[in-house]
Amino acid sequence: xxxxxxPIGIIHTPFHEPAGTPRQSAxxxxxxxxVEVYPALAEGLADLEGxxxxxxxxxxxxxxxxxxxxxxxxxxxxxxxxxxxxPRRPNPIGISVVRLLGRRDxxxxxxxxxxxxxxxxxDIKPYISDFDSWRGVRNGxxxxxxxxxxxxxxxxFTTPDTGKGEGNADL
Amino acid sequence: xxxxxxPIGIIHTPFHEPAGTPRQSAxxxxxxxxVEVYPALAEGLADLEGxxxxxxxxxxxxxxxxxxxxxxxxxxxxxxxxxxxxPRRPNPIGISVVRLLGRRDxxxxxxxxxxxxxxxxxDIKPYISDFDSWRGVRNGxxxxxxxxxxxxxxxxFTTPDTGKGEGNADL
Numbered sequence: 001x002x003x004x005x006x007p008i009g010i011i012h013t014p015f016h017e018p019a020g021t022p023r024q025s026a027x028x029x030x031x032x033x034x035v036e037v038y039p040a041l042a043e044g045l046a047d048l049e050g051x052x053x054x055x056x057x058x059x060x061x062x063x064x065x066x067x068x069x070x071x072x073x074x075x076x077x078x079x080x081x082x083x084x085x086x087p088r089r090p091n092p093i094g095i096s097v098v099r100l101l102g103r104r105d106x107x108x109x110x111x112x113x114x115x116x117x118x119x120x121x122x123d124i125k126p127y128i129s130d131f132d133s134w135r136g137v138r139n140g141x142x143x144x145x146x147x148x149x150x151x152x153x154x155x156x157f158t159t160p161d162t163g164k165g166e167g168n169a170d171l
Numbered sequence: 172x173x174x175x176x177x178p179i180g181i182i183h184t185p186f187h188e189p190a191g192t193p194r195q196s197a198x199x200x201x202x203x204x205x206v207e208v209y210p211a212l213a214e215g216l217a218d219l220e221g222x223x224x225x226x227x228x229x230x231x232x233x234x235x236x237x238x239x240x241x242x243x244x245x246x247x248x249x250x251x252x253x254x255x256x257x258p259r260r261p262n263p264i265g266i267s268v269v270r271l272l273g274r275r276d277x278x279x280x281x282x283x284x285x286x287x288x289x290x291x292x293x294d295i296k297p298y299i300s301d302f303d304s305w306r307g308v309r310n311g312x313x314x315x316x317x318x319x320x321x322x323x324x325x326x327x328f329t330t331p332d333t334g335k336g337e338g339n340a341d342l
């Protein structure tokens with residue numbers, strides 16, 4: 001069984017390769033970008049400006065293949081893939097929470113971007129603190145990972161056989 | 172351009188129709204379920220047990236079609252679709268943060284489920300508070316929505332022309 005999705009827009013950012021790209025929004029500071037939603041869908045953006053933060057779901061479009069264990073940027077040990085945020089996954093879907101600065105028609109100005117320029121956008125949802133911000137969280141291996149404060153990605157997830165850069169930086 | 176994904180497993184829950192299903196994990200309390208990851212991918216679950224909360228990405232598999240404005244469960248006014256968490260979306264991908272109680276091989280015991288039984292699983296990511304829990308959030312229309320404390324969904328997103336129940340309950 002397969003499920004087919006069609007992008008609803010494109011994310012524009014200053015980042016063109018994984019090396020040097022923030023590995024998470026939390027490390028992206030004021031790095032600015034824009035979300036270009038296809039004009040036919042612009043009406044669906046109404047009321048979004050009231051939210052300070054939005055969830056972007058997108059395709060790690062330059063990712064291909066995956067390994068069930070990998071060494072994430074924050075660690076020096078191999079971890080199970082689903083216990084990491086690595087971009088090479090069976091279904092390479094990325095999630096970022098970014099700050100919404102404003103909207104003009106179908107274009108959103110955002111801050112805190114951690115994805116590569118040209119990333120295909122799959123969905124936008126409002127970040128709602130009652131639903132998305134959890135307390136009393138135990139953060140597994142990441143809690144004491146040796147490189148957990150590392151701010152940027154490198155090219156370790158570059159697909160070896162094609163030489164293509166890994167699509168997006170994430171954990 | 173289309174993107175094709177293949178489920179990595181199935182989510183089992185006590186909920187068989189939207190009416191009465193928690194509209195978000197935050198309202199699901201101790202509602203328990205299991206995540207069945209296909210055995211070939213079980214190795215990727217290593218190290219996940221260290222995390223108290225996990226992010227599930229899944230397909231709103233009974234959703235079809237969408238409208239660019241809808242009245243979400245929490246409100247009595249129409250809102251732009253992307254400013255809601257409604258399940259009928261151009262790309263019907265749901266996100267839930269659930270509590271991870273334990274793992275036995277390829278089966279995860281979880282709590283706080285808000286999706287329908289049989290939901291196809293697309294991805295699992297660890298919830299990491301440094302990345303996923305944001306402060307100083309402005310929650311737009313939801314902040315003062317008249318029905319924001321409403322705990323369960325109803326069948327309003329049932330697809331009218333097929334009579335199928337809406338796949339999953341979300342905002």
